Amino acid sequence: MNVRSVVTLREGTGTVLLRTAAAAAAAFAFSAGYAGGSPSMLNAGLAAAFPAYTAPILAASALYYLLIGGISAGVIQLSGILITAVLSAAFFRGRSDGAPLAASAVCGGVLLLLSFTVSAVTPTDTSAAAGRMIASVMAAVFVYALRRLMHEYRLTKMLPLTGIGGLLSAAVYVSVISALSSVTAVIFDLGRLLGCAVLLCIARRWRMTGGAAVGALTALAVFIGAPKMAADTLLLASAGLICGAFAELGVLAVGVSFIAVCAVGAATVGSGAGGWSLFFDAAGGALLFAAVPSGLLGKVTSMLFGGVSAADTVGRAAASRLGFVSSSLGEIRSQLTVVTAAMDRKIKEQSLSEAVFDGLCRGCELRCVCHKDTRASAKGFEELEREAMSFEGVSADSIRRYFPACCTPDLMTDSFNYAYKTRIDSRAARLHIGELRTLVSEQLAVTEEILSDLSGRIGRIRSVDRELSERAGEYLLRLGYRNARACLYTDESGFRHAEFFITGEFVGSRMELALAVSDIADCMFGLPVITKAEDLTRIALSEQPCYELSKGIFTASSTDNGYSGDSMGTVELSSCESYAVLSDGMGTGKRARLDSMFAVSLASRLLGAGVSMRSALRLINTVLRVKGWDESFATLDIIRFDLCAGTAEILKAGAAPTYLFRDGVIKRFGGQAFPAGILDRCSPDEFSCKLFDGDLLLMVSDGVSEDTVREAFGKTGERDIDPAAFAQSLGELAMEKARAGRRDDISAAAFAVKYRGH
Numbered sequence: 001m002n003v004r005s006v007v008t009l010r011e012g013t014g015t016v017l018l019r020t021a022a023a024a025a026a027a028f029a030f031s032a033g034y035a036g037g038s039p040s041m042l043n044a045g046l047a048a049a050f051p052a053y054t055a056p057i058l059a060a061s062a063l064y065y066l067l068i069g070g071i072s073a074g075v076i077q078l079s080g081i082l083i084t085a086v087l088s089a090a091f092f093r094g095r096s097d098g099a100p101l102a103a104s105a106v107c108g109g110v111l112l113l114l115s116f117t118v119s120a121v122t123p124t125d126t127s128a129a130a131g132r133m134i135a136s137v138m139a140a141v142f143v144y145a146l147r148r149l150m151h152e153y154r155l156t157k158m159l160p161l162t163g164i165g166g167l168l169s170a171a172v173y174v175s176v177i178s179a180l181s182s183v184t185a186v187i188f189d190l191g192r193l194l195g196c197a198v199l200l201c202i203a204r205r206w207r208m209t210g211g212a213a214v215g216a217l218t219a220l221a222v223f224i225g226a227p228k229m230a231a232d233t234l235l236l237a238s239a240g241l242i243c244g245a246f247a248e249l250g251v252l253a254v255g256v257s258f259i260a261v262c263a264v265g266a267a268t269v270g271s272g273a274g275g276w277s278l279f280f281d282a283a284g285g286a287l288l289f290a291a292v293p294s295g296l297l298g299k300v301t302s303m304l305f306g307g308v309s310a311a312d313t314v315g316r317a318a319a320s321r322l323g324f325v326s327s328s329l330g331e332i333r334s335q336l337t338v339v340t341a342a343m344d345r346k347i348k349e350q351s352l353s354e355a356v357f358d359g360l361c362r363g364c365e366l367r368c369v370c371h372k373d374t375r376a377s378a379k380g381f382e383e384l385e386r387e388a389m390s391f392e393g394v395s396a397d398s399i400r401r402y403f404p405a406c407c408t409p410d411l412m413t414d415s416f417n418y419a420y421k422t423r424i425d426s427r428a429a430r431l432h433i434g435e436l437r438t439l440v441s442e443q444l445a446v447t448e449e450i451l452s453d454l455s456g457r458i459g460r461i462r463s464v465d466r467e468l469s470e471r472a473g474e475y476l477l478r479l480g481y482r483n484a485r486a487c488l489y490t491d492e493s494g495f496r497h498a499e500f501f502i503t504g505e506f507v508g509s510r511m512e513l514a515l516a517v518s519d520i521a522d523c524m525f526g527l528p529v530i531t532k533a534e535d536l537t538r539i540a541l542s543e544q545p546c547y548e549l550s551k552g553i554f555t556a557s558s559t560d561n562g563y564s565g566d567s568m569g570t571v572e573l574s575s576c577e578s579y580a581v582l583s584d585g586m587g588t589g590k591r592a593r594l595d596s597m598f599a600v601s602l603a604s605r606l607l608g609a610g611v612s613m614r615s616a617l618r619l620i621n622t623v624l625r626v627k628g629w630d631e632s633f634a635t636l637d638i639i640r641f642d643l644c645a646g647t648a649e650i651l652k653a654g655a656a657p658t659y660l661f662r663d664g665v666i667k668r669f670g671g672q673a674f675p676a677g678i679l680d681r682c683s684p685d686e687f688s689c690k691l692f693d694g695d696l697l698l699m700v701s702d703g704v705s706e707d708t709v710r711e712a713f714g715k716t717g718e719r720d721i722d723p724a725a726f727a728q729s730l731g732e733l734a735m736e737k738a739r740a741g742r743r744d745d746i747s748a749a750a751f752a753v754k755y756r757g758h
Contacts, residue, residue: 023053024060029190031064031074033179034225035138038131039073040179041111044080045139048107049146054085076114076132083110100147108140138175138224145171170217173198177218178225187280192222192233196258196285199240201292204254208244208609212447215240233278235262241447242623245605255286352388353381355419360412370405377403384416393417449615464489471520476500479508488521495576495644496523500539506530517541526575531608542574545643547691548754549578552724554731556746558703558738565592566701566747567600571607576644579607580749582637582655584701586675592745595634599624599676603636613638613651617676617684621653624677633677636684637699641691641751648697650687657706660689661696661713661721668706693755696721703744704734723750 026046033040047057058081065074087106115132118124145168152165181191195218203211215236223230243258262282361370370377380402388394394416399409406412468488476484481502488498498517506513510527518525524544531538557564565586571579583599585592599620606616617636624633637655641648650658654675660667671685700709712730727750734746 020053020056023050024056027057027060028064029183030179031061031077032183033191034182035175035178036131036134036224037127037227038135039077040182040225041077041080041135041139042142042175042179044077044084044111045107045142045146045175047081048084048088048103048139048143049150051085051088054081057081076111076118079114080107080111083114100144100151103147104140104144107143108136111136111139138178141171142175145169145175173214174217174221174224177221181222181225181229187277188284189226189229189277189281191225192218192229192278192281193284193288195221195236196282197288197292199236200243200254200258200286200289203240203244203258204247204251204289206244207247208241208447211240211242211244212237213240216447229277235278237447238622239282241619245602245609251290255290259283259286352385352416352419352423355422356412356415357381359419360408360415364408370403388416388420393420449612449618462490462492462494465521468521472498472500472517475516475520476502488517493645496521496525496543497574497576498525498541502537502539503535504537505532506537506539513539514541529572529574540574542576543644545576546755547643547646547693548756549641549643550723550752550754551580552722552727552750554727554746554748556703556731556735558745563590563593564745564747565596566703566745567593567596568699568747568749569600569604571604573608573610576642578641578643579604579613580639580641580699580751581607582635582699582701582747582749584635584655584745584747586633592634595624595677599634599636603638607638613640613649614684614686617651617653617682621676621679621682625680633675635675635702639697639699639751646691646755648689648691650689652685652687653682656700656702656704658687659698659700659709659713661698662692662694666710666713691753693753694720695753696723696726697751697753698730699747699749699751700730701745701747703738703746704730704748705737708734708737721750721752723752726750 023046027043030040030042030046033042035042043057043061047054050057058078061074061077061081062071065071065078071078084107087110088103112133115129115136119129119132149165149168149172177191177195179191180194181189183190195214199211199214199218202214215238218236219230219233222233239258239261242261243254246253246257259279259282263279364370383402384394384398387398394413396409396413399406399412399416403409403412465488469486472486472488473484476486481504483503485501486498487500488496490496498521510530514525514527525541526544528539528541531540551570553568555564555566555568566582566584568583569581571581573579581600581603583596583603585595585597585599602620602623603616606619607613611619616638620636633654635654635656636651637653637658638651639648639658640651650669652658652669652671653673657668657670660669667689669685669687669689673683673685676682698709709730712726712733715729716726727748730748730750731746734748738744738746
């Protein structure tokens with residue numbers, strides 16, 4: 001035997017030992033878990049999925065049951081492992097496809113039969129029997145999904161997240177997290193800890209889409225395995241969505257934003273000890289995520305999911321993928337609604353009289369004396385309950401008045417008051433949970449809208465020119481960008497666009513790149529817009545638009561400290577599409593500034609990611625409501641400029657009017673919508689208009705009155721208005737008028753439109 005053979009043999013032995021240890025550890029952990037209120041049977045499913053490791057799985061499971069008090073605690077699971085192993089060896093050995101359906105049917109059938117037998121032989125209530133059935137079905141689904149994924153991996157060396165592959169991956173993930181969510185180690189819940197780490201890994205790779213989807217799946221899994229923790233875990237859907245927006249800033253930003261959202265959310269809903277538990281799990285998951293080397297994470301995700309690049313998304317039906325995820329989230333939201341309604345129907349509140357009678361009177365030896373006249377007794381209890389609900393308790397005198405024969409009036413008084421306090425606490429707890437479910441349902445709805453927006457944006461691509469894309473890729477290769485991806489396509493309006501993705505920084509001339517792409521496509525392109533996320537750089541070019549936009553901005557604070565409550569930002573997606581965002585925080589000074597900056601920053605990120613203005617407002621409204629500050633709200637004013645089509649779309653939530661100045665005439669766009677952060681649903685005012693040469697659009701905060709705007713327009717000519725000079729003169733005029741009255745922060749942004757032809 002040569003040296004290479006010895007090394008190979010040692011590596012093979014080490015791999016087998018490692019897999020054996022992993023199988024045993026997983027079986028031990030699954031044995032401690034619960035599903036549907038009954039002990040998990042995922043250890044039996046693990047043995048059915050990996051029959052070669054039946055022995056270590058059986059030994060680890062038996063060890064756990066011995067440690068907790070006896071083999072009888074896992075008689076169904078251990079018997080299921082043995083019977084499934086025998087049947088698999090007899091009928092499915094040697095099947096190249098893994099026989100996922102047959103293995104799942106055998107595992108599920110055996111566990112269901114054993115569960116039914118144990119339920120019939122031993123005294124068992126209905127809920128325990130139903131829990132065993134649910135755990136058996138979950139084990140069967142786990143076996144089928146895992147075997148299908150293993151077969152797919154053997155064929156393609158990757159696990160696609162689209163179609164049936166995505167559903168199977170979600171099924172395995174939910175099964176594993178639900179089983180581990182009832183396993184506690186020190187201060188951590190293993191299922192939720194692992195779920196937080198996976199959520200952050202996915203959010204870093206797939207941004208807001210992946211973070212929100214995994215957060216929702218984690219919440220669903222915890223609801224199945226540990227319903228008591230489900231209320232706090234529902235926050236993970238929102239946390240995953242928000243931390244995904246910070247993925248471009250790196251690992252630290254993703255982890256810190258995730259912990260901050262979990263902490264603020266738990267504190268806002270007042271979940272007490274449960275909130276601390278969620279905070280510890282979120283912090284532990286973030287540390288675990290940060291400890292994974294980025295190179296290793298990239299290799300694992302590329303190995304499992306094929307490493308799909310952003311440029312290849314267009315050619316791989318990305319619109320269908322996002323639509324599928326959106327539909328999945330819609331189903332989860334529907335299931336959450338159904339579960340909530342079912343739980344509300346099952347809750348039957350016991351009356352105070354029933355609670356006192358069952359807890360005190362039923363065991364009293366003199367009950368026959370007090371309740372000799374049942375009608376009078378029932379009337380007395382009715383009056384006492386009415387008094388307790390009206391005056392927050394009863395007195396001993398009231399007890400003696402309605403039950404003069406009672407031998408323990410003081411004890412009966414305490415019983416009534418305790419029952420009243422218990423009812424109030426129970427109602428308050430249900431109210432908190434109801435508010436949290438409403439919040440999570442709203443977040444899932446927002447996520448659905450965002451995914452639909454992204455799907456619609458990609459779906460607006462009419463055609464991709466493969467030949468021109470290859471020529472553009474060759475040009476980038478000549479520039480030294482070896483891993484560049486290029487795509488030239490035409491949108492539904494007939495305008496051409498180009499997107500390039502390169503590794504590292506773009507160090508060339510933007511003008512030269514625009515000219516080269518224009519020469520390749522035989523079409524004049526505008527200057528490229530370059531954005532960078534980690535080591536990937538996106539270069540977007542659009543056909544030279546028909547319209548040109550110039551702007552002027554003026555801001556001034558109402559206070560002497562220089563802090564303005566208004567914030568403004570612009571977002572440029574391409575030479576054709578851009579946004580202007582203005583927000584006015586509540587009040588003035590630092591507090592108002594923080595609210596408005598938060599709204600503008602989040603809106604800019606969402607709009608830059610392709611989210612529609614309406615969806616961005618809905619998400620900002622939800623985030624402001626749970627941010628943790630009293631009366632934290634801000635106005636939001638957004639204008640979308642399409643310089644290729646020559647249109648403007650305006651969205652307002654509590655914002656001051658926007659003005660269009662055209663040929664000496666002023667048109668006002670205003671509405672009655674509330675600012676973001678006040679109501680559960682924020683319905684904005686929306687307007688649209690066609691742009692023409694010489695138009696001037698004006699955004700202002702409420703520190704600039706309509707009279708001031710009309711006076712400023714009256715001092716200008718009808719054509720060729722300089723937006724910068726106009727914004728400055730308008731701001732100075734508003735400051736002049738403010739000195740004589742109530743002072744407020746002043747912001748004005750003027751946008752002048754010029755038509756330059758095709």
